[in-house]
Amino acid sequence: SLKPGRTILSSTISKTYVEEIKNKVEALKGIRPDGPLLVGFLANDDPAAEMYANWTAKTCESMGFRYELRTVPEKDFLEEAIIEANRDDAVDGIMVYFPVFGNAQDQYLQQVVSREKDVEGLNHVYYQNMYHNVRYLDDKQQQKSILPCTPLAVVKILEYLKVYNNLLPEGNRLYGKKCVVVNRSEIVGRPLAALLANDGAIVYSVDVNNVQKFTRGEGLKFKKHHVEDLGAYSNELLQQCSADADVIITGVPSETYRFPTEFIKEGAVCINFSSSKNFDDEVKTKASLYVPSTGKVTISMLLRNMLRLIDNRQK
Ligand code: NAD
Known part of the structure; x- marks a missing residue:
């Protein structure tokens, strides 16, 4: 083909x-x-x-x-x-x-x-550190904070796909990238939008109710992301946000939902973490890189988190 x-x-x-x-x-x-x-x-x-x-x-x-x-x-x-x-x-x-x-x-x-x-990184302390872009548990910066597995897996996938640009300083490696995340659950979508924005991206976080923009502001002037309401959910708003998005990430838990292929920018990176298929097969005619599911990477992150916990305990 x-x-x-x-x-x-x-x-x-x-x-x-x-x-x-x-x-x-x-x-x-x-x-x-x-x-x-x-x-x-x-x-x-x-x-x-x-x-x-x-x-x-x-x-x-x-x-x-x-x-x-x-x-x-x-x-x-x-x-x-x-x-x-x-x-x-x-x-x-x-x-x-x-x-x-x-x-x-x-x-x-x-x-x-x-x-x-x-191991899943769901403890309140870990969440708060993540939202506040705090990467260590201690002042001496010896014990790394744990990140929630699925959002972390998506970050690692974006690193693998080289959407993270490692010529940029760590912490700013998504500078200039626009991402759409369709899902704003407390387990995946909201932490994911925060992580990507903390790394420098402009993130449009979409759920059934509305669309929000997560960013660190002009010139990445803030240390952590800020959130702005863009309005109620509509297909038009989704299309607008997607038009120049470099990355589209979906996590809609529904067998019938499909992200509209015509909204995807030619050459965008598309990733689905829902256990249901969220992109039509036609996504392959539009996406530069398409990752249909993320579960295997999530498990790797779980094991990596576990090793980090053991390491932290030894310290
Ligand atoms: P959830 O039900 O808590 O959240 C679903 C989110 O999607 C909500 O923010 C909702 O508003 C939004 N949504 C639903 N329909 C939408 C639509 N038509 N347009 C825009 N937004 C819409 O679910 P969850 O716990 O976040 O899980 C979501 C999916 O991710 C499930 O399929 C789950 O199995 C999967 N999941 C995968 C992993 C993994 O490692 N791959 C981990 C956790 C969850």
Whole structure:
């Protein structure tokens, strides 16, 4: 076919982290002869969560980690189970498959996971650091803060695709880039828009209600991003924002949603992190680089976060 661009799979991108991760696991043999232990808590019967758990288990084992899935059939016992894992010195990392209750109680449970074992980077301290563009946990700048896995995975994908320009100083490597992010959930879309804007991009953050602009201002004069409301959601506004966007990122959890191909600038980079397909196949006639899913890179980031947590604990 005469497609001008390329499709890049997340499995290809995640391979670039295998060596780094395996070497670090090897270096931990002294304190963790059988490999670091990740515990996953499953308290729902979501088939997507179970699939993700299976993948995580496989990836863990292939890289020298141990993975233990703990199913908690009675949701009300989950909190106790997490606390027990927090206390257990044999456990290095903890993750919970959400939604559990599907309401604010999930946010509470998320904070029950000890900060020192929070591989997904969902602890309030990590979030606040991310939003404020604070990269270390300590004043001596020895312990790096943890970033939420999926937004971090998208950042690493953009680095792989060379959208991040490494001729620019670290922290400004997206200067001049315009990005659209369709999703503003607290788990992925909003932190992602903040991360990209903190790195210098102009980000249009789109959800069902409205469109917001995240930037560090003219000449990147602010240390962290600021947010501006651009108005209620409409197709026209989405088209306007997309017209000169270098990057379009989608995360709409719907089987029927499709980002309109005609809105995509010729040669844009398109990335979908939703578990549903958000771009039509025609995206390949427009996109320079198209990444249809991100899950494999997310798992690599999870394992990388876990190694960083162990490192932070040792310090
Ligand atoms: P969510 O339901 O919390 O958020 C969905 C967001 O999309 C909201 O901001 C909503 O306003 C917006 N949205 C929905 N329909 C829209 C539309 N038509 N136009 C514009 N915006 C629209 O979901 P979530 O937790 O952010 O998850 C989203 C998707 O990402 C799911 O498919 C989930 O499985 C997937 N996900 C993937 C990973 C990964 O590692 N790849 C990780 C977490 C979540």
